[in-house]
Structures are given as structure tokens and as C-alpha cells.
Amino acid sequence: MAAKKKRTPHVGNDSWVVIAADSAVDPQQPGGDPSLVTLRNPSTGAGSLYMLSSGDWRLFEVKAFEEDFHSWFVGQAVQRDGKLLFITPMDPLYLILPYLMKSGIEAQGKFQPADQVVMDEEFPACSRLLGCTRSLASLHHVTEEKEVGNLKFHRYSQEKTLSWLRKKVERTVAALKKRSISVGEGVKSTTYIRAKPEWDYSQEDYLRYAHGLISEYISEDLSKALYKHLELPEISSPKETEPSSKKRKLSDKSVEAEEDYTKFNSADFARKPPKKMTAAQKSLAKVDKTGMKPMSSFFSPKVKMEKK
């Protein structure tokens, strides 16, 4: 019934559906229009989209909600792309950190001014990060500082960085608890409301979840270092874990099949190649179609009567 539908290639949009604080995108703010910039993603190392607003004072990250089979009706138009963009505030220190770490190795422990460190040929916009109000004021969280006259010099400190990240993790844990976000290993539906709320997540579950979340904003190496720093236990692979002794059957009897399935091995039960059916076809196949004829059957030529 369903006709073959072809996916036509996506065409670029010139409009987007965005959720952002008014203050983030308000062109009336001092500093003028916010601007979208591509900067180096500290986790992947590749370019990602960010937004600087109010004359580069504030940094935002851009995330997209994207799921198949969504489109927008915007005013009197249809937008094929059902993406929903979220523009949310972000600590610029995450984006500056990789440059500090790199120079920490390259400069072999020398103190350097920040504007000489935060440079990137591929993403030149990165120098604008230092314009954010928080940037220079928060560098001391991850570097040792020296002041010579009016100039400040910085040297990356792993130790300070890890304790800064620990605070981030702890704050994230608090936020996760406040929002009752499911952090356990088991999959739980957020739409399934239990009569009694479950508060059975251990602090370790929260820490591990928060660590994973923060790891989205730092390099893999730093993520591993942070994991150790948080003194989280090594995760054992599920392959090695044995079934719990409770679940094992306490019986010496040999296990026998209760039914003999070999009788199905005859030719009658030979496996037929599985037919591919869509969900719609499957459910359609189940319904009672007795007495219904396809419309086409009414228009096909009548079968000729055999002549005697």
C-alpha cells in the first residue's frame, strides 16, 4: 500500500528554530548583534558552532535537537528540517583550556601572556574568547599566574585544573539531583512516573554520570585523569561479571528440554525466507480483511467464460 518514497537531498535552510534566552540574542544589548562562530571543540578537536554575544562578553554553546521524521510549520511556511537549536551559556574556560595545556607542554613551563597562547590558525576566532568577562578573571582556576607591572603571565597547572574540574563535577551532581535525572545503569523512562520516587542512586552513580557529562567538554586524556582524580573505581566489563549466585539454579539435576522442538525440523516447517514488511504492513496484515476487494479488482478485465 505504501508507495516507495525517495529521500530527496536536503536543501539548505535560511531559517532556524532556536531556543535561547532573550538576553542572549537581543540585538539591543550593548555590543550589538550576537555572532555565531566556529571554534575548536575541546572534546573532539574539530570545529563546533558557538555563539558570542554582547560584544564577545558572553559565550554560548549551540546544540541541536535532531530526530528523524520531524518538520516545522513556521508561520505560513513549512521547514523540512525539524531541528531545534538550543543556545545555552557556557564557561569559556573549557574552550581556552586546550590552548593552555598545549602551550604548557610547548613552552616547557614558561609563564606566558594569555593572548599569545590562545591562538589558532584554523579557528582564528578563538582569540575573541579572551574578551569574555569571565575568561581572564577565571584563568587562575587552571593556571599559576605571575604579574609583572600591568601584565599577567600564565602557566598551565594540571593540579589546579583537576581540582577546578572536581568542583564542576560536584556542581553537576547537585544539578542532576535537583532535577531528578536518572543516572543509574539501568534504562529508565523519564515519562514513566513511579508512585514512589527512587532515591537509590549511589553517590558513585552520580559522580560517574557527572564525570561523563563534563568529559563532553574536555579532552580524552584530561577525562581519564579526572576519572582517577575523582577516585572512581575501574569499570569492569560486563563480560567478566558472573551471574549473581542468587540467580543460579541450585539443582544437580541435568537440564532437559521440556518440549521437543525437533519435530519442527521436517520439510513442512522448513524456514521460509523472511518477508520484509513495514510496521504498517504488519499491522495491516493482522486486521480482518474478509469480504474486501482491492479497488483495482473492479477495473480489471473480466475473466472470459470458457466456451463449451
Place this chain on the structure above:
Amino acid sequence: PSLMDLSPFESDNSVSCRLTSPIPDACRAEECCLGIDEAGRGPVLGPMVYGICFCPISRKDELKDLKVADSKTLTEAEREALFEKLDEAKSYIGWALQVLSPNTISTSMLQRTKYNLNALSHDTAIGLVQYALDGVQLKEVFVDTVGPAEKYEDKLSKIFPGVNVTVRPKADSLFPIVSAASICAKVARDHAVKHWRFAEELGEADTDYGSGYPNDPKTKAWLLRYLDPVFGYPQFVRFSWSTAQTLMDSRGVTVQLDDDEEGGERAAQRQNSRSMLSYFSAPARGDNPNSTGRTHRFFSDRRLRSLDTL
């Protein structure tokens, strides 16, 4: 002008609507027979109407004298005239209609769990008999068949024990009470189609759509004219009819729903999310859950990802 007042349906023609005559006192006091028939099963346009008609068994002959006959053998004017006669006999004849809007038919047949026309027909008939049972002393029910007669008769007998159910093909020409029901249904259907009030802003809508049957050239021409590439058709059209679907597929924009062909694994892959199956196969990456390349589940659960460009 028809005697039948369809305004309750016309005030919202997107849903199913029940229209009823008052129940005659005679039908409350005496054992009655009831006929069921439908009009507008095949057309791609307009509602399908189910009708019941009932009268005391003792007055069946009077009904015969009204010369009600299978509505298909009558002209529209003749049907109107016969409905007028039925209305004049309201002291012992009652009727009830269920008008199933084309929108109801479309959404039933095209919903995720398909609800086909036979099931919809059966349930509508059952609903109407149930309605009558609540006031009328029902003894006999006569139905024109939908699907195999025996199966349908069995089904109805089980639902209405104590009522004698007869399902016969061509019941509308065999039993006058079924003919009467078919006239009520057909009059309502004609009226609804003729005076269809379009919910859509079509301006001066062209109402020259012919019979509404898919093979009518006028109907086809109308369907071509009123096809909107994005929305398809006005609610007057049954979207679930293959005529309408074929035209929408070939001339409208492609609309993909998540129970279309490409489901499951492939869609999951393209979406960079995990399908259920992936939990049962060997992990693609190393065991380290912190390795990059895989988004943390806070984001993947929420279908959130970073963008490299807009």
C-alpha cells in the same frame, strides 16, 4: 429542501455524528424489528452514513405499503419523497444515523494501529443497535452484509443475545425495514455531500465533483485540482483511498512518517543512535566508556548534538 436536518453534523464535519428521530411510543411498547444499511462506502469523497430504521413487528405490512425499496434503484427525488413518507409515519417508525466523516475514515484507516473499513462498519452498526436497545423493544435485526454473512451474523448474535439477527447479502431489497434504513442513510449522504461546508479556505470551491467514486472522471479532475502539495486534500477527501494516496505520492511533496519502510536499524544508524540490536552484539569501540567519539548518554538520550555548521 430536505426534511432531514443535518446541521449537527454540518456544524463540525470533521468528526462522526449521530442523528436520531424521536423514538415512537409504539416502539417502546411493542416488540420491534430493525434494519441496518449504509450509504457511501466506496466513494473517495464525503462521509459514509450508517442508518437504522425500526418499527413494531406487527406493523411491518404498513411499511411494505409505503413501497420503500432499495435506495439504489431510486432517483434522488424518489428517495426524498420516501423519506418524507417515513417521516409522516413517525408514530410508529423511528430511525437513527451515524455519519462518519471522511476525516474519521481517513484517520481510522491511516492511524498507527490500522482500523479498517470493515471493522469501522461493524462497530458503527453495533453502536446504532446498542442505541436502539436503550429505548426500543428489539426482537429482530436485519442487516445487509459486510464481509461474509455468517461470520457477521455470529458476531452480532453474540453481542446482542436475545435479539434475532439476520445477515443477508442484498438485505436492502429483501426486507422493507432495511430498505427504509438505506433510504435514510442515502438521503443523509446526498445531503451532506451536496451541501458540504469546507473547513479549508478554498475560496469559491468548485462543487462539481461528480459522484465521488474514484472512477468518475469528474471526481478525478476535482482531486487533481484540489491537491495541495504540502497538505494534500481538504477533509472532504478520504486520504486512505488509494486514488488519493497515489495522487499525493506522485504530485505532492514527500512526507516520511516513522512507520514508513526504512525503520529500525538503518534509521538508527543514520541517526547515530543505538538500536536495540546493538546491545546484543559486540561493542564497536573499546570498553572504555569515556572514549571520545561516543556522545554521553545525557545528550544522546535527548537527541542533542553539537553542530559543525548551520
